[in-house]
Amino acid sequence: MGYWLAETRTVQEAGVLSRFDPAYWTVDFPRPMMASVVTTGADALRVDCVFYRQDDLAGLIWASEDVHDHPLLRYDTVRDYRDCTLRFRWRSSGVRALDATHGPALTIEGRDAAGVARAWYVRLWNYATGSPEDAEVVIDFATVIGGYTLPEDGVPVWAGDVDRMFVSLVPPDYAEDGGLLAAPAKGWAEMSAIRCDGSGSVLGVGDVVLPEHGLRIASGYDDSYHLTPERLLHNALRLGYRGALVHYVGMSHYFRLERSGDGLFVSLGGGVLNVACAAWHRDFAARAGALGYDPVWSLSYELFDAHCWGDWKQRAADGSPALTGWAPPSTLLSPAHVGAMAYLQAVARAFVGIGRAAGGRRRFQVGEPWWWVTTDHRICLYDDAARAALGGNPPVIDDVCGELDAARRALLDRAGALLAASTAALVAAAREAGAEEALLLAYLPTILNADSPEVKRANLPVGWARPAFDVLQLEDYDWAATGNVGATTRGVAAAGERLGYPADEQHYFSGFVLRPEDRGQWRAIAAAADAARARGVADTFVWALPQVLRDGFTYFEEEGAMEAFDDVRFPLALGAEAEVMPETSTAIVVAAGGHEARNVDWAEPRTRYDVGPGVRSQADVALLLDFFRARLGPARAFRLQDPFDHATAVEPGYGDVVIGTGDGVTTRFALVKRYGQMVRRITRPVAGSVRIGVGGVETQGFAVGDGGVVLLDVAPDKGVAVTAGFTFDVPVRFAEDRLQVARATHGAGIAASVPLIEVREA
Structure with missing residues (x-):
């Protein structure tokens, strides 16, 4: 697959947009x-507000520069x-009226004719x-x-150099520097x-x-609340995203608030x-x-701290609340x-209800x-409610990265059961409201952190095992964005094994790039997405x-050759008696005096095989014909175990x-086998056979990626040798477009010759 980081529109399609189009206000x-803005027609929009303070003010904004759309879709x-002249009909209720002091005003920000920055009201x-x-x-x-x-x-307004303009909306009881309203105002x-x-x-x-x-694409309300839904979906559609759309409802913009003392809390x-x-x-x-x-309605356990009731918060053993880094x-x-x-x-019932109505x-x-x-x-298991549910006086875990005794491991198991019970109740509530499918999103870099291996007891509980959810969704952007393929490979495998969801009941989330200066991470993210699709997950977001x-970020399918390799092995019994013929390409020039000059055209030999000797019965012929047809003859390569050379040692x-x-x-090292001075790349190691040593010590901190590339968790120090042992197959294809077999005496089948040829992959 391909991608491109577009910076500006150049030769791409363009159209026209009416200035002040309703979809493009924020x-x-x-x-x-x-507050939010939605389009109610081709020439109409509506803003809804809820005010909590006397000095609250919402701005309905038109910007001269489009910084919200994709570069290929911006105006x-x-x-x-x-x-130009702007005309519209204005209707309002629950905000200061047009004729009132502090009523709706159009603030125009830009520069005057002399280039001096200023604003007009x-x-x-x-x-x-x-x-x-x-x-x-x-x-x-x-x-x-x-x-x-x-x-x-x-x-007088000089509207020749305008950055933006906005209409201000304030509550009826507006007062500058005012305090909380007696009650929320809509x-x-x-x-x-x-x-x-x-x-x-x-x-x-x-255009x-x-x-x-x-x-597929995922989005979130906290990052898009200021845009119209029409604009947001227009971008997704034009960029080629279809089908499932995960919408995270967020943690900071959806809630209603009620007053308690001098504070406002979710209600x-x-x-x-x-x-x-x-x-x-x-x-x-x-x-x-x-x-x-x-749409997939996504709801997390995260909530804006300032508006969360104190006894609802997870807490560490010292009573400090769980706080994210935002x-x-x-x-x-x-x-x-x-x-x-x-x-x-x-909250789940409310959002599912919106989906049901649509x-x-x-x-x-x-x-x-x-x-x-x-x-x-420190793990936050110690709020009052959790303490009571976990026995009243649970042992303190000061450091999840330390070695944990049996009592603390048991505590994590009980915490995991408690978490699983809470998600089951949440799913039940969503289903009562009409949800037809339940999905779980798990963030692997935290849950499966190698420095805290016991945390999975609490945060990837066995209570989530299939069929607790219909789909397991896995996310690992700390790994994906940095190209840590080994961590992704191991993490996905570990989660699938622990919870029992096969690949076709999994989704994968690839991303994200937190800061614009790190946009180069999209290369690794695109590669991680392609790898997820290759391993057969149901959807990749x-x-x-x-x-x-x-x-x-602009993603597209590349037109290319048909997939040329089937990751299957030639039937072992048929290949066990194969004839093996290593082949080189050497140009030999003999001088008049009999001296030779030899030029080696290939860096390493290529091997030919004939598996005909292994075909001895009609059943063998049928198996061979089936395999030949499935490979479309020589079109698709496959694995063959060389009967004489398939391991680094008798016991690797x-x-x-x-x-x-x-x-x-x-951290990436390609598998090879050495024959004196000649080095042979091994691209098809046998799964599970690879053993790796670093500095003479065997390590388990690695994964094997595509093409026989070893991905170490930690880069070895300078000068430290990386070694390996393994068994391997040879990538081969049928050498000819035809396969000729004949019936012999006593009903036996004979295939006189079935030539195969090695395929170079690296």
Whole structure:
């Protein structure tokens, strides 16, 4: 497969976009208030808000520069607005009206004619016709004047170099520097019949449509709350993502809040979702279904710390809360706390209910449920509810990386059972609300950290074993993004073995790139995604869409040759009596005096085989014919065990052959076999046969990747020898397009000659 990190649109398809298109407005606001914007028609949008403080203010934003879409889909940057006029109908309720002090104003930010940065404040009421909550607004940017009362305090606007403009929305009881409102206030505003006239009314926009490819996409509300669902899904569709779409509902923007003292905390009263979140997700679900997507509603145990009730939080033995590294931090809900789990179940029912109302398949994911482990290796099993559930006075685990005694291992097992019971209850709640499929997402680098091998007892509990969930989803972006193929290979295998989900009941998440300066990590992420598809998982997701758009990640299927290798072995009984014919290519020139000059064309011999002598019966002939047809003759290569040369030693040991020398950085070493000075690459080792030594000591810290490449967990120090021992097969193909067999006496079958030839893979 192929990928490209697009930086800008050049020769790609382009179209036109009406300036002020409803899908391309965004919202922003300070915490704790919430707001969202959705499109309600081709020329209309709606903003929903919930205010908690008197000084809350939401901005409905139009930006001159598009930084939210994929580079191939962005609209052109045009900062001059003087040649266009904006018209729309305004309707609102629950926010300051157009005629009120601090009513909706259009703030225009940019530079004046002299290039000096400044902002202008245009009171919409000065350009409105109608009532304060239902009016027609017309703004000609060539003549618009800022100021509250016109013409007394009018300030002409120079709209020739604008960065952005936004309409402000505040609660009816707005007060600058105000405190908490007596009760949360809901409000909304609509702009409809949006029209832009004039020679500057149209913008160029990317019109790229990538063909559908095999990857799926994941996204999250916390990173996309400010965009319209229409815009978000437009990007996913145009970039070739189809089918399942994992949508993480987030941890910081979905909840309703209630006041307690001077704080605001998540609330069950009146519904768990705030009005802005509910409106956004109803629109998202309807549009996703209409576009043929299959949304997976993802909910985690993570919650914005500032709004989480204190007794709901997981805690370390010293009472400190579980806090993530985000700024500001989130916390983790205790699986043992009845109230916290009841809240999470209510959230699950709410989102599944939105999906059910939109129609289509309903799928629910429990996302990364775990007991938090702090950066100094303390596991957070000690909140009051967990202590009670774990026996009242559970032994303290000061460091999960240390050696744990039987009592502490047993504690981790009980914690795992508690976690599994909580996820089972969460899934049951989702199913009651209409979920048809339950999925589990597990983050392997933390759960299967080699430095804390016992943590899997608590965070990958056997209570999750098949069939607790319909699908096991595995994520390992710390490994995938850094190209740690060995860790991925071992981690995926360990999780599958522990929980019993075959590959076709697994999904894989590849990603993500946290910082834009690390965009080079997409190479390893794309390779990890391709490897997951090759091992046969049901779906492979890119995590996540916001980073795809930011970095210009563009994935596509490459047209190439048919898969040329079937990873199957030629029937052993037929190949056991093969004739073996190593072949070289040497040009020999004999001079007049009889002296020879010999030029070796090949770096190593290539072997021919004839497996005809092993075919002795009609059953053998039938087996051979079946195998020949399945390989399409010479089209597809396969494995053959060379009867005379298939191991580094009679009993392979880890020190049989030197495969490389450490430099303190390299972790990839190719398997080889040495014949004097000649070195032969081995690309098809027998699974499970490879043993590795580093500095004369056998190690288990490795995996074997494609092409017979050993992937060490830790780079050997400079000068340290890396050795190996193994058995191996030879990649071969049928040498001819025809296979000739004949019936002989007594019903036996004879295949006089079945030539095979070695295939070079490295």
